[in-house]
Amino acid sequence: MHDEGSQMTDHEAASRDASSALLLALVIQRRAAMQGFDWRDAAGPLAKISEEQAELASEIANGATPEVLSLELGDLLFSCVNLARHLAIDPEQALRRCCEKFQRRFAHIERSIEGRGLRLDAVGIDELERLWQEAKRDES
Numbered sequence: 518m519h520d521e522g523s524q525m526t527d528h529e530a531a532s533r534d535a536s537s538a539l540l541l542a543l544v545i546q547r548r549a550a551m552q553g554f555d556w557r558d559a560a561g562p563l564a565k566i567s568e569e570q571a572e573l574a575s576e577i578a579n580g581a582t583p584e585v586l587s588l589e590l591g592d593l594l595f596s597c598v599n600l601a602r603h604l605a606i607d608p609e610q611a612l613r614r615c616c617e618k619f620q621r622r623f624a625h626i627e628r629s630i631e632g633r634g635l636r637l638d639a640v641g642i643d644e645l646e647r648l649w650q651e652a653k654r655d656e657s
Contacts, residue, residue: 569589
């Protein structure tokens with residue numbers, strides 16, 4: 518925290534102005550990397566993702582509080598952004614494309630179910646998964 522009269526660093530200004538947490542993570546990681554705090558290659562963040570996933574799974578299994586789970590999930594997401602950076606992939610764009618793909622596939626499920634005169638909530642998960650796989654095949 519700064520007093521009213523103090524100057525913010527470029528990093529603090531960028532952090533405050535970042536429009537999404539994904540972009541904020543990217544800004545923070547780039548700055549750390551410029552200071553030499555970085556993995557040598559993508560294997561580092563990939564291993565970190567596995568570690569963070571295991572920690573999250575353990576906390577879930579142990580009935581951790583939502584606050585603890587939120588912190589662990591944040592660690593996992595932060596590590597995913599770091600992997601994206603190492604792969605020269607814009608994490609915001611990657612997630613946006615994933616959302617668009619999900620929406621297309623889910624729309625396929627909805628059309629298929631409604632075409633049979635059924636409601637989505639009346640169909641079992643096995644049928645929904647079958648339709649999801651069908652949507653994936655149709656995209657190929």
